[in-house]
Amino acid sequence: MENSQLVEKIGVYLNSELVEKIGVVSVCFILSYLLIKHIWSSVKMEKEPTRVLVTGAAGQIGYALVPMIARGLMLGPEQPVILHLLDIEPAAEALNGVKMELIDAAFPLLKDVIATTDVVEACEGVNIAIMLGGFPRKEGMERKEVMSKNISIYKAQATALELNAADNCKVLVVANPANTNALILKEFAPSIPENNITCLTMLDHNRAIAQIADKLNVHVSDVKNVIIWGNHSSTLYPDVNHATVTSTDGKKLVRELVANDHWVNKELVSRVQQRGAAIIKARKLSSALSAASAACDHVCTWVLGTKKGTWVSMGVYSDGSYGIQPGLIYSFPVTCKNGEWSIVQGLKIDEFSREKMDATEKELIEEKQVAYSCLNSSA
């Protein structure tokens, strides 16, 4: 054999061996990748379901909210859930109807539904509690009368949560008066960390964003960092002094873009404060779709976090930030990370804002006094 032929043969042999080796390595690599992918997806499949309590689940907000939770809109598309639905005896049949519909919807993430009128059974092992149930204000009723009825409801439910919920259960109170109901719940569930008891002002936050987006003809997702201060009532204060709009031209302050202080200080404030009443006038029922969506946003943001550089509004336990009486449940701007919220610090507060923030604080202090006088008279 000539030298050149020998070299050629060796070359072919080496190449085929190399090709074979590369082939084996590639197959091993692909198989390992598929195996890891399979193991990873089965680990993900095995996520423990989160137990979510919804009180007043046979009511209108409940009817809009439970499918959102079951669809993964609140806790993400990979988190299975078990729904605990609570309502009172007269609504038991309707509650069972809601359960039937949830079953019929065949939601992949929904692992079980417990529908009950027993508050202890409802609270058993829950990780998240969304409190919609309460006594609605009826024509001719004094605010104090409504409050006294809700106080006894929230006292009983706080005790049931305290004794039966999972450790570190997160609570969102929606039922009105939301801030004061949350305060009562906190009082009677002392072992639930105070930072775990919140109330809904995300609806007001979303309403303010929607009004600004409409005024500036931009999309709601471009409007960031509005603040709702205070009580979920007609004294709440929507503050746009730090709010921005992002566009192709960059980030600009809402106040500068609107360039109309009357609109910002008067019209916007009054529209957001009165929006709940406007919905009631139009629907002859209070807001439900938007309230359910906001409740979903609140829990979702709390659990999964805020985006960098942005905040939302939540009714949370006051630590005295911005001079607000410690211990009140007051709406602040908050950021969320790892399932914890923190009040945004260091924002500049002008004289106009200070006055509005104090007025809504004053109303909450008065509500607290009324609540305590109801508690003392029922003791």
Ligand SMILES: NC(=O)c1ccc[n+]([C@@H]2O[C@H](COP(=O)([O-])OP(=O)(O)OC[C@H]3O[C@@H](n4cnc5c(N)ncnc54)[C@H](O)[C@@H]3O)[C@@H](O)[C@H]2O)c1
């Ligand atoms: N914070 C907010 O942004 C906001 C927005 C909208 C509505 N709300 C409030 O949310 C609450 C619910 O609104 P809705 O439209 O669903 O009312 P709804 O009357 O349709 O439903 C309330 C449900 O609570 C039930 N309920 C009453 N007492 C209960 C108890 N002790 N335990 C369990 N369930 C009980 C009722 O049977 C009813 O099914 C109301 O208080 C409303 O004012 C708050």
Ligand SMILES: O=C(O)C[C@H](O)C(=O)O
């Ligand atoms: O139920 C109400 O009184 C109104 C509700 O809180 C809302 O803001 O839509």
